[in-house]
Amino acid sequence: MSDATRADALLADMPREGRGRLKVFLGAAPGVGKTFAMLQAAQAQLRQGVDLRVGVVETHGRAETEAMLTGLPQQTQRHLEYRGVALNEMDLDGILANPPKLVLVDELAHSNAPGSRHSKRWQDVQELLEAGIDVYTTVNVQHLEALNDQIRDITGVQVRETLPDWVLQEADEILLIDLPPRELLERLREGKVYVPEQARAAIDAFFSQTNLTALRELAMQTAAARVDADLNRRYRLQGQEAPTVRGRLLLGIDGDAQAERLVRHASRVAERRHLPWSVVHVDTGGERDETRLANLQAAQQLAERLGGEVVSLRGGEVARTLIEHARERRASLILVGRSRHRLRRRWLGRGLAERLLAKGPGLEISVLDTEVDQAPPMPRASQPLAWRDYLLALLATAGAVGIALGLSRVLELPNISLIFLAAVLLVAVRSSLGPALACAGLSFLAYNFLFIPPTFTLIIERQEDVLTLLFFLLMAGLTGNLATRQRRQLQALRQTQAETTALLELSRKLTAATDRQAVLAAALQQFALWPEVEVSLLARSTDGVWKVEAGAQRLLAEQERAAADWSWQHDQPAGLGTGTLPGGRWWWWPLSGEEGPLALLGVSPKDGGALPPEQRRLIAALGQPLTQALERAQLAADLEAARLHGQTEELRSALLASVSHDLRTPLTAMRGSIDSLLALGEQIPLADRRELLEGTRDEAERLDRYIQNLLDMTRLGHGALKLSRDWVAPVDIVASALQRLRPVLAPLQVETVLPTELPLLYVHAALIEQALINVLENAARFSPSQGRLRVAVEADEDELRFSVSDQGPGIPEHEREKIFDMFYTAARGDRGGQGTGLGLAICQGMLGAHGGRVTVGEGLDGRGATLTLHLPLHPQPLPEEE
Template identity: 40%
Template sequence: MEKEISRPDPDDLLAEIKAGQRGRLTVFLGAAAGVGKTYAMLEAAHERLADGIDVVIGWVETHGRPETEALVKGLPAIPPKQLVYRGKIFQEMDLDALLKRRPQLVLVDELAHTNIPGSRHSRRYQDVEELLAAGINVYTTLNIQHLESLNDIVAQITGVRVRETVPDRLLEAADQIQLIDVPPEELIERLKEGKVYVPHQAERALQKFFRPGNINALRELALRYTARRVEGQLDHYMRLHGIVGPWPAGERVMACISPSPFSAQVIRTAKRMAAGLKAEWLAVYVETPEGLPTDESRRDQLARNLHLAEELGAEVITLTGNDVAQELLALACRKNITQIVIGKPLHPRWQELWQGSLVDKIVRGSQGISVHIIPGKPRPREGHRAPKWRYRPQASSWPYAGMLIAVLLVTVLNKALQPVFDLTNIALLYLLPVLFSAARWGRKPSILAAVLGVLAFDFFFVPPVLSFTIFDLRYLLSFGVFLVVAVITSTMATRLKAQAENARRRETRTAALYALSRKIAAETDIDGILKTVVQAVAETINGEAVIFMPDATGKLAARATAPSPPEKWLDSNEYAVAGWVFANGQLAGRGTDTLAGAEGLYLPLKAEEKSLGVLGVKVSQPERHLAPEQRRLLEAFASLAALAILRVQLAAEAQQARCLAASEKLRTALFNSISHDLRTPLASITAAVTSLLEGGEVYQTEARQALLQTIKEGAARMNRLVGNLLNMARLESGMLQLNQEWCDVEDIIGVVLRQMRETLQNRPLKVEIPSGIPLVKMDFSLIEQVLVNLLDNAVKYSPPGSEIAITVRQEEQELQVAIADRGTGIPPGDLERVFDKFYRLHSPRHVSGTGLGLSICKGIIDAHGGKIWAAPRAGGGSVFTFSLPLNEPPPTRVPSARGGVEGDR
């Protein structure tokens, strides 16, 4: 394959254009403090200043080093701004002044610094991002331990957790990274000389952080990160300029694998080569329509080869194409591969003459790439003896019998049509068995059909008939062309069938994932999700599936199985393997190198680095290894199941949190009500009783009567409050039982008005009850409580001396009772909310109560099958109306036993 210049990548060109609109970021990266990052940055700034660039110091920390302070002189600087925090004055970079000044280049030291509270941004790298967005170039410094992705690694190496980190995206978007590196001995000497920290801090740093092993490890991290950065820039440059490559700037090894057992040797050789070169390596398998492994043993061997490559640390890539060599070379150019490792072909030489040599194609097209051909013989995988017996599908003779029948039928048809058809049409009809055999049974039966068709055509139709002798040599050329056409046609038909089968398998896997995701998205409980998952898995692998989850004691138990109940293979050993997978979060079981003696394959259900359960599968044939695509599909199923389980668990936790919040709100409201609404009447009762006890005969009759009246009102108020709380508790618990009987609403209103005579003093009261109002089946005491609460609410939210009206009317099959006041009214948005628990309207007057009265009214009316609502009153105020159903015909009305009420008062 010759090098060529292809079209540049449009995405890279667009990214390059967008990058030109922003400022350029240069990062001076070091392994640790004291390597000279700030010094190198200042030196580079002096060079830019000499070139005529407008350079300004935004922030530089010299740490009192004379060499650094000397370089600061001569560079323009923006004075830092002063911030007061906790009574102390701190200095920070003045971002606004820099944006106003708009220099071409700004120096910003210590990129990972945390700004003092009160700054625009909490972190200095955010200040740098704003400068870049404004089109200002930035020079900055950073130590490798402050990189976010390396935080855990640095903590493991040094034993020190770095708190100030910078997101990787900032360095990934940097235009240039300059590595500043010094040997560990020189850095330690700088520390001892006090050039990095003051003597006391330097001594402590040498004992903990700046040990030679730590410094070397940090240097390696910095070098590796910079190398990856350079490699990424090279790939970007090649894509941007359309360079096909490869460029041997760095070593990359690619192993070409196949279903052959010999591929294991190729994989191990590639691994050793990559380890010697300290290079990345890939394992690539190209799936072609002709090369699809058809029998079980080849599929198992391919699965083992791919798994071996994964175990040895390769990046496993599976490609689909028609030409293996072309696909391999194209991938090698895209990935910048420098070394290709491929096995020496084991098939006979004549087969290469017929099909072509893969190795020869790769060698001829691998300009700039070294090709290593590994000789050897296929042998069993180390550590695994070939089984004495393996399930092998028995070859069927039906395809060949069917092909023979098809040729015979076409021969009979041609004999019948011979009087009207010439030999050309008769020969074309023999292509029908070829095409049918190719589409139905594959290449071998179709080629045999072509040979038999030529023989039948010669024997039955070419003179001399009933003889294979050919007098006209032109027929030999016709036979040859027919055979070539038949072979090509059968090959194309077989390839199309294989491609269609491959597409069908891929579509089946995609459809299975889509169907499972839809089903588990509709489930709201864990048991439903688990049942759906195991059924989908069992149908996909044509076997059995089980999901283990920990019970209340933390012990794994089978929560869902398919088919159900589980078969006998789930014994104590299988539970032990599942327990190991749950504890370690790794794949184990049959077909793996961990606990391979198990009957099933077990996959962890992990989400957010937390093990939620284990998915176990057992294929129908014990000797069968799962194909790579099946294993990837199972891993996708496991991921979907884990996410669904986590979703349900988080939803339950959220519901529990909401319940706790509601309980806390209820507790707070009750506490506030008890602390205020109970304490207020208790205080008035206590004061009145104390006055009576201590006053003796001092108080006159009227004063004593007033104090006794205060006691009575306080006690009544407490009684109503406690009654409301008890009624709400009965409503919430569902323990409210109705004692319904036929009652006269006029009697209930009369009882309520007598009960609230003192509360309604000095209030114009208007009661309208038309004659002929029927009896209503209801709980007398509960409806009485409703009327008391509504009247009490009207008194609280209307000015003293204003009118309160009670109206009763019959509307079709319901009786309506309305209580109207002349208060401030209810906002339209609160007409429904006034019936919520603890909801109280804002009022300019001080209104006592818990906010339970209207909620209790709604609960009682709902229990009666009625409705209650609020509406604004014409002329100002509010109207509360409740209705009671008149479903049954009342008995004959009897005179009121409790006394009537006056019309106007």
Template identity: 40%
Template structure:
């Protein structure tokens, strides 16, 4: 970080340019305040309206852009007194719906606007698809916004909420919207109070409240969502505090919340240190951070040390710590910088085990850390010798094969410099010739490493002494000062060679890490939205094989628990894999799966196998096995790290898919339970009534056949016929619903005359329609249409039957048909009780019956079936209120099979 040096020697840190730009951006845009709740009914809208009244009294220009009171009296009272911008009316599928008028708000440009339900999806035809996009535009215009949101609508928490409640929330808000909010206020009430509000009907209407209490609003769900909201808000507050400290250059920590940081190194005692820090953090109810400081200036880490550091960081992650790796030259300063940046209250370090003389020579890190820690507590933990963690996989260091070519190259460069020096001996000083011999040393170190450079340095000194130092052609040195020159030359050569090789090793390790990280990142990005295990397994073996450089297979258990091969990618010609052809390999893979330990090649367990089998372990269980084809008896440390990384990522990916499947199954079970309950409630009544009518009429005819006149007997038979027809329609609706839900409904397309279809429908309902005044109006120019005549007849039967149910006897029922460009429009009009405005959009839902009179029977399936049949034809269906009372239900289908194109604009005509 760049900075100015102060007179006292300290460095003044300059403000971050990105932070300054962000601050300027925030000053020009509006302020966003989010009222966050754990669930519906906690009082978000109520609190937002109360805050708005307070701002209005302060003289702030406040308006309501959109507020949903949901019929709550106390909320509606708070709406009174606040200026309100009228909503925008949108025609959609023949219905008039309302949305927030963003243009009117921008024209009015108030200081503060209230926008309820941030996660809402706007009606098609609105400017933006989602309401949070409307809010973003208002903020960009400099308007402050108050809004409400439930915790389950935050995108990053969607999977967690689905696991908790079994409900997959479809409407979510991106995390960056909440992260950019200037204020997040948590609205929270106890679960008992929320349940009480539900039972009192203050959240949902009574019927919906009972269902909500059985499903989503169980006490366990509410407590889990409350904890999620509290944790999210706490992390938000912590981020705000850290930003404030950084903006005002305040040195931490502030003891607002405990946070423990443990320093991780390649020491064999770091694992004990991490466990001790975890116990300390648990006792303090604090967050744990594990930090590893890479210091290139100190002794470089070898392969064994790197492997140990990686293992310690994995242990910290398993214990719930956040891990962080930092590169720096000053170990103590980097530790303290991280601690202050993360607002750490306690640092845990290990007690040194070296002698006091080492501290006097190199300095004590612990002592320096304690002296410079300021207000941070430093815990020094003594480590004890522990058994080395056993690993089934045998590893070997990566040893490069010996080659004489680098040494020959160094010698050749020395000879070239010698020839050059001899030719220009008369023109160059002997000191200049000595400096020329540094060039082969440096190039040898850069190209081939440390030992070739050391060999080149010794050869250079010997040749220089023999040919240029008097007396020449001997190794005798006349002037003793040349001995010091030779010694200095060798020291410089050794330093250059060692540091250059270190840089080569670090560059090579960095390139390898970069390739591995990029491959892991690409894989995780590509499978982020994939839920097919076969696709994930195939992509996994392909990228893992290319990264590791060996053939890779993945096996997963079937329902019976037996392993089967899901995918394989083979790089070697003899690496083909078939479980059925090689039962020995299957036995090794099964052992690794059952015991959760590595087995096979390069291990002590069944090493005769051709593959190394790594179990894919998650927190709870083993989800599969990854096999890597091995040709050697030992695995290189770098390969082992790569294999472990890919195995861990594969386990996470597979577990994510399984959790998603469980969430979908849970949601399906909830939906199935709801449908089953509604079906039983409806059918129990609908079947009982016609059955009672049929049984009663038949019993009367059998028991008293001579008593009744012909007219009475005919009336009883008509009752039986009407009851049977009613049962037939009910069973037909149930079967049609099942076919629609399963996708088994097949259209039998043929040319149809809509007038014939209307006539056939009225013929089947001839006994029922005699009680009403029917009016049929089919336009003469109505064309033939390509459709399924039988299904369209069923649609008209359901629509006419629905009209008769809600109309008084003797009232008028009209059926019209007309052509509209390439469409045929059919409408059924009645003068019945009508449909309320809020029910217009829901009358086509399954089992939804609206608030009809008690004497009206039905299962709520008829209109739902009509909607499914019409949409299967590429058409649309909608309901609207009729002027003067009653309802109009209309549908439109294309006339020909070549143009089943539908637009929302057409549907609103």
């Protein structure tokens, strides 16, 4: 046994986190003591201190059962009224509002009253289990969906209240409550199951000893199958070889009346053999009436409820398509029903089963004869004749007659039949098989009456003419049938292509969508191609408020809102056509990712009818790429938020560092100087006092520049910076900047390169001066002591440039763009240190406001860096006349 198989068994055996445990008390028939045994087990749990509550228990007036209810806490039931009849149902919301550890729910297969959240009680139990509540429940074997036909054959009674077999298969524990048929009949006669009148009717109709024995055997078989499955799982848990799953069971169905019977039989076979199973329908393009379509859809829905996979294939030949699909899925067993057309099978040879045996060596082929005990077939509903198609057949025949009469002098008699064959083929391509056969019959009569000697009679004298007419009729029928089949297959292929195109088109649109709104708009655009339905895409806030993000803006009624809430919370479809709140007009499908629902898709037919299964499956298929696109948009939004959060944290850290260093350092120096002056006063020589005061002033100016940088950056970011331009000489800007930074530049060898004739700048002088000061201060910070620093100004026809070059550590290529980011700092060079990182960012903003820019180049003597301020030149003003 592989480690993966053992790991899967371990995972399957582990209790699902947050889910309650289900214990089922299974019986063969009413009255065997299931409810009594459940209440007895509940009394034992109550004595152990377990918090439990009776959700619903049907005592049917049995005194011993009512006595067992004594002392058990009970949940108040809901009182409903339906068509003037008062009904009591389990209060599911009341239990969920104050959840106990254990709930008792009798009669698992019970149908809830109309207006309840779920149509079946087993769905209520599933919701209790999902809420983490343990459940004790009871059920009789005749209520299992897969045994429905077999129960009817045994008892002659069609059980209406059923539940899917997978509900029982997922139970954590099944306890078989058994009672011999004789004892059960004695209890019936004593009135311990039903009142005397009901008991006599039950014995006559259902509770015969033969029926009870058969039901008892079915109950034991069901329990034994569960024990066998548990035993196999235990073997796998121990790492030992267990009966492995051998292939897959494929059930081939058509739209006949026995399709559901075949599905139930396949479910039982698959359960006994521990096989996964699929229900396959092969569409050959044949014409199907509404009854056959309804039967097929009902069988497919039943297969989904029983846990099977539903597959629809398109092919020209059923046996070959089934065999090919079986090879692809590695199936070992194919189950089909016996062919309905016995007469045709007797005349023409092999049926479907024989063809499967011939084409599928190595596969097990099982045939279920469903016609032995079935009721007489219902007469097919008469289909209205397509008068236009039959009129086409008549006109085509008349046209062929006219053409044949016109060419009869030119063509020989055998060639004239080709004209009628062409007419038959035309009708077959344009209509269906019936009109084509009608055209063939009319052409046969016209050909015989008008062209076969003796003409204008239906008498045939020559034997070769008889063969010619028979071959003509045969070829007309074959060509008409072939053309009709090809036309139907073409229609089926067009339908498949339309579905595939819808998926591809939606995927293409979603690929171009970058955010959530774009994804929803693309989905709505695709769903708008279906004019027969309304579509709405909803999102729910954390406080439970629904918001229509795209599609039909409809106010949700209370029932629709309840269905939407349930679908969102439980990640399952609800509403129209489902078992949960089916009374509404909308079918809700949750679009869920790994972390829960992302949106809720609602579809409502405009005619008020139900959604066909094919359309529901197509919508579900379209929901997969839509969900992936929503997840992608959500992930992009989360990444963007994370990036912004990271940048914010980075800016916050840099700002805190600047406050702790660049702002605090001048304050520390100023406080030290002031403390010295206050403490020593006149004892400090006058020259030293003057030096302390000048140092304090310099540090105050330095602090003022930092604060000014912060204010300027804020004004630049908010667009509040206004330019008051005037004509100014570049030399004046350089001189003023050097004067203001005289203390900072004192340790350096400053050089200036200023041409004698420079054009004037039309700028905000204070801002350009501040930009130059920022660049000079940045160069001074990273320059070594006694290093060279050069300030140069040059101009051409288009722009004027201020260049500041130093001998510092320089700026690598990969950092030259980053140095203009806010709060980007570097700490290289013997005089470098942490700073606010605002100076160059402000410089770039100020130059950008004037239409200029900042560039970075190499420094002096192969060392350091050069920052150049580029400013555009304007037409120079004319000199003023004296």
